[in-house]
Structures are given as structure tokens and as C-alpha cells.
Amino acid sequence: MKTEWAGKAKTRYNKLHAKRFIESEVSELLHAISFQKHVGDDGGDSKGRDSYEKYVVQVPCDGFTPEREFELRYTWSEHGVQLARKAKADYNTGDVLSNSRAFHVDLRSEAVLKQSNINTAWIVYWTHIRAHGIESTPPQWRKTENPIMTELSGALNPVLAANVKATHLRGFRATFACGTRKEMHDLPVDDFTGADPHLKKNFAECLHEGKESNTKLREESPDASYLEEEVVVRMTIHELPACYGYMDPDKINDDDSLLEKGRKKKDDDDDDDDDDDEDDEDDVE
Numbered sequence: 001m002k003t004e005w006a007g008k009a010k011t012r013y014n015k016l017h018a019k020r021f022i023e024s025e026v027s028e029l030l031h032a033i034s035f036q037k038h039v040g041d042d043g044g045d046s047k048g049r050d051s052y053e054k055y056v057v058q059v060p061c062d063g064f065t066p067e068r069e070f071e072l073r074y075t076w077s078e079h080g081v082q083l084a085r086k087a088k089a090d091y092n093t094g095d096v097l098s099n100s101r102a103f104h105v106d107l108r109s110e111a112v113l114k115q116s117n118i119n120t121a122w123i124v125y126w127t128h129i130r131a132h133g134i135e136s137t138p139p140q141w142r143k144t145e146n147p148i149m150t151e152l153s154g155a156l157n158p159v160l161a162a163n164v165k166a167t168h169l170r171g172f173r174a175t176f177a178c179g180t181r182k183e184m185h186d187l188p189v190d191d192f193t194g195a196d197p198h199l200k201k202n203f204a205e206c207l208h209e210g211k212e213s214n215t216k217l218r219e220e221s222p223d224a225s226y227l228e229e230e231v232v233v234r235m236t237i238h239e240l241p242a243c244y245g246y247m248d249p250d251k252i253n254d255d256d257s258l259l260e261k262g263r264k265k266k267d268d269d270d271d272d273d274d275d276d277d278e279d280d281e282d283d284v285e
Contacts, residue, residue, distance in 0.1 A: 012081075013074055019225075020070050030056070080235040082148045083107070083174050087131035090142065098204035100133030101177070101194035106240060108141070108171035109153035111164065123164060125155040134175070135194045171240045176233060178206035181226070184234040206231065 024032070036052040083105045087097060097103045107129050115121040127150045128141035150156040154170040177187060179198055187198040201209070210231025217227050 009078060012077070016074055016077070017070065020066065020073075076235075079148070079152060080174065080176070080233075082146075083152075083235075084176055084233075086129065086144070086146060086149060090129075091131035091139065095204070096133055096136065097131060099202045100135070101196075101199035101202055102134040102192075103131060103176055103203065104134060104138075105129070105131045105174045105176070106138065106141075106171075107149060107153055107174070108240060109150075109155040109169045111158070111169055123158070125158050127153040127155045133194070134192075171243070173238045173240055175236045175238065176203065178203050178210065178233050179231065180229050181232055182228045184232055187234070189236055190238070207233070 034054050034056045036054045039051045039053050087103065087105045092098055107127070110126045110128060112124045112126070113121065114124055127144050127146075129144050129149055130139050130141050132138050144150070147156060152170070154168060158164065159168050177184065177199060179187065179200065183198040183200070187196060192199075200206075214230055217230055221227060
């Protein structure tokens with residue numbers, strides 16, 4: 001999968017994996033992390049070789065789960081790419097997102113209870129999305145059937161209607177910002193504006209210039225594990241600022257006769273069950 005803002009997913013996976021993991025022979029790894037102390041020549045070696053005492057410092061690794069951390073980082077990096085891609089495709093008219101210092105992508109699932117009669121009811125699920133610059137007024141929500149968006153919202157694989165709860169419906173806000181690693185580290189996680197001094201360029205300008213500067217930085221420092229001036233995109237996830245609920249009063253029927261019909265239907269069903277039990281007993285006799 002290739003987009004205008006990002007390359008192939010497999011390439012991104014391999015690049016991220018190469019940054020996080022290295023392969024090494026066990027003996028070489030042990031030698032690299034060991035310490036040794038020269039104990040001199042005790043005369044026991046006929047070839048005159050020196051002797052060394054080796055030791056390794058053992059450090060507990062409780063809570064250290066590099067493989068899980070890598071999978072989470074990669075998975076949510078891909079989710080971020082798709083959220084940004086969807087926002088650019090549907091909400092970047094006039095480059096309103098590209099020209100913003102940062103932008104929000106809001107995603108939410110919705111569940112609507114439908115009922116055709118007193119015995120038949122079901123739930124229909126939807127996913128809605130919207131995107132806007134950090135200083136802009138949020139636009140109207142739009143329905144989306146994009147499978148990645150519906151998976152993120154929980155609408156793709158909902159729980160059974162009989163067990164559904166409000167907590168099963170997901171909604172979140174993803175905020176995207178661009179800058180150097182240090183700038184993104186120092187940028188507040190919550191409540192920042194487009195005027196924040198850590199946001200020095202609009203998003204598209206930062207992205208395009210960052211690609212060129214990153215290439216140059218890596219050529220100059222190919223073995224560096226951290227480059228303070230490397231340009232990155234930061235995505236932070238927050239709860240939506242508001243929860244939405246709606247009930248159409250015109251479609252609420254509080255006619256007591258419907259309740260009576262429901263009770264009568266249940267009583268009739270119970271009577272039928274009793275008759276069946278009596279028939280079974282007659283058969284046994």
C-alpha cells in the first residue's frame with residue numbers, strides 16, 4: 001500500500017525493525033557485554049599467554065517486553081498513517097490541513113437501536129469521521145465505511161446486541177504535529193495551540209523539508225541511534241471532547257396497549273408450553 005504521504009507498509013516495518021533489533025551470535029554478544037580483569041602470567045601456560053578473569057553484570061529485565069513494544073509502535077504508526085491519509089483525502093480542500101501547524105482527526109462509532117415490533121429489535125452500527133486544523137472549527141461528521149476506520153471504532157466487529165454497552169462504542173481524537181525530535185518531545189501533550197513556539201512550520205512544509213534534512217542527517221551520522229534534529233511526526237490520542245447521544249421523541253411509543261399485547265403474548269406462549277408438558281406426560285403414561 002502506497003500513499004502520497006507515506007511509502008509501502010513493508011518498507012516501514014523493515015526500517016523500524018532494523019532500528020529496534022540487531023542479530024548477533026551468542027558468543028559474540030556475551031563477549032561484548034562482559035568485563036575482564038588481567039590476572040597476569042602465573043607461569044602455568046607453556047606458551048606464555050596472559051590470563052584474564054571475566055565477569056558479567058546481570059540486570060533484571062522485569063517489564064521489559066521489546067517485541068510487544070515494537071508491535072504496538074508499528075501497529076499504531078500504521079493506524080496513524082491511515083488516519084492522516086483519510087483526513088487528507090476528505091478534509092484537505094484548499095490545503096486547510098496541510099497549511100495548519102497541527103490538525104485533529106476525530107473518529108467515533110455509533111449504534112442505533114431499531115425495532116419493528118414488540119418482539120423484533122436489532123442494533124445498526126456506523127463509523128463517522130471528521131478532521132480539522134488545530135485552530136479551525138470542527139466540520140460536520142461524515143459516515144465512512146473504510147474498513148480500517150470501522151475497525152478502529154469498533155463498528156466492524158461489534159459485540160452481540162444483547163450484550164452491548166456504551167463502553168463498547170469507541171471514540172477518540174488523534175492529533176498530528178510535525179517538528180524535530182526535541183521539538184516534539186517538548187511540545188505539550190495537551191492543550192497546545194498553533195501558536196506554540198515548538199510548531200515552527202505548517203504541517204506540509206515541515207514534512208517535505210524534513211524528508212530532505214533527514215536524508216542528509218543520516219548520511220552524515222549513519223550509526224547514530226538518536227538525532228535530535230531529525231524531523232518526525234507525532235500522533236497523540238485523546239478522548240473526544242464530548243459524547244453524543246440522541247433519541248427521537250417522535251418515534252417513542254408509550255401506548256400502554258402495546259405493553260398489554262406483549263404481556264398477553266407472553267402469557268399465551270407460557271400456556272402453550274404448559275400444554276406441551278401435559279402432552280409429554282400423557283405420552284409417558
